[in-house]
Amino acid sequence: MALSVQQQTVYWGVATAVFCGVLWVLGDVIMPFILGGAIAYCLDPVADRLEKMGLSRVLSVTLITLAAFLIFILLVLLVIPTLVTQATALIEAAPDAPARLREFLTTNFPALLDEESTIYKQLLAIGETIQAKGGELISGLLSSAAGLLNVLVLLVVVPVVAFYLLLDWDNMVARIDDLIPLDHADTLRHLASEIDGTLASFIRGQGTVCLVMGTFYAVGLMSVGLNFGLVVGAFAGLITFIPYVGALVGGVLAIGLAIFQFWGEWGWMAAVAAIFALGQFLEGNIITPRLVGNSVGLHPVWLIFALSVFGALFGFVGMLVAVPVAAMIGVLIRFGITKYKESLLYRGKSGT
Numbered sequence: 001m002a003l004s005v006q007q008q009t010v011y012w013g014v015a016t017a018v019f020c021g022v023l024w025v026l027g028d029v030i031m032p033f034i035l036g037g038a039i040a041y042c043l044d045p046v047a048d049r050l051e052k053m054g055l056s057r058v059l060s061v062t063l064i065t066l067a068a069f070l071i072f073i074l075l076v077l078l079v080i081p082t083l084v085t086q087a088t089a090l091i092e093a094a095p096d097a098p099a100r101l102r103e104f105l106t107t108n109f110p111a112l113l114d115e116e117s118t119i120y121k122q123l124l125a126i127g128e129t130i131q132a133k134g135g136e137l138i139s140g141l142l143s144s145a146a147g148l149l150n151v152l153v154l155l156v157v158v159p160v161v162a163f164y165l166l167l168d169w170d171n172m173v174a175r176i177d178d179l180i181p182l183d184h185a186d187t188l189r190h191l192a193s194e195i196d197g198t199l200a201s202f203i204r205g206q207g208t209v210c211l212v213m214g215t216f217y218a219v220g221l222m223s224v225g226l227n228f229g230l231v232v233g234a235f236a237g238l239i240t241f242i243p244y245v246g247a248l249v250g251g252v253l254a255i256g257l258a259i260f261q262f263w264g265e266w267g268w269m270a271a272v273a274a275i276f277a278l279g280q281f282l283e284g285n286i287i288t289p290r291l292v293g294n295s296v297g298l299h300p301v302w303l304i305f306a307l308s309v310f311g312a313l314f315g316f317v318g319m320l321v322a323v324p325v326a327a328m329i330g331v332l333i334r335f336g337i338t339k340y341k342e343s344l345l346y347r348g349k350s351g352t
Helices: 005-052 057-078 080-108 118-143 145-167 169-178 182-223 229-238 245-262 266-291 300-342
Strands: none
Touching (some): 005 182, 005 300, 057 145, 182 229, 182 245, 182 300, 229 245, 245 266
16 A cells, blocks of 8 residues: 555655754764765766776776876876965965055056045955964964875775766666655656756756856956966866856956956056956857756756855855755656646646
């Protein structure tokens, strides 16, 4: 005898509560496993393609792991040291930024700043706050043994978890499929297929877009000689998955740095602005349509809302699971709307 709707609601409600409780209690403990699972999910199509070429699953996963290891070594040798150096320099320069801004405005726009003006007092207050709290926070983060230990754990555990999950991915999917309630198997498989399509389009496609745009912005800004260009470009690329936000935030940061560095050299300032204008054009008209497609199923506002809610409730781990959960909820909502429009509640007795 099939379970009633009320009983099924109770079971799924309990499952949801358990899921949220695990995120709340375990938190950072499960973060390496979430990251490893995300990496395995992204690389599974590559392993499947290698299998179709005649390689075994073990050999396919081994080749992928070796390729990832070589890429990581190249990043460590070529990119990461520069990125860390620029990020450290930017952090160290942050406490002096309000004073430099005040000096810049006083020199170039003396009418805007007066010791009795609101702007002057606000800049002074911001500088004092950053000097009082910023240095303490940064030194705590850099000297924290726990933070260093977490980084080491991530570097060791995440690749191991990703390797074993990728090796056994198809078997795990088959076992989960075998546990689907038989009365709802077709519906659940259809929903799972839609969720997978949404995640594949967003995570795999948009992740590639972020990598491409981050490289483009970083190389472009460094080519014009902008200080901290690599950090700004990498940050702009990292948040490109939110439409327009990456180009807007990165552009504001880059142009603000360019005003300090290139004041009076209008050509270089225009070049920095042109890099982000060209990047936005390429992203919207060429890169994103080719790599992601036009139907992702995650509205930018819904994505920002999910990231904000899960980040506030569960911290960084919540932000990691926000995208798949948002995709899942979005698919369920669209499915519910479809069923609602097929029901008598919407159509009525005379509906056709």
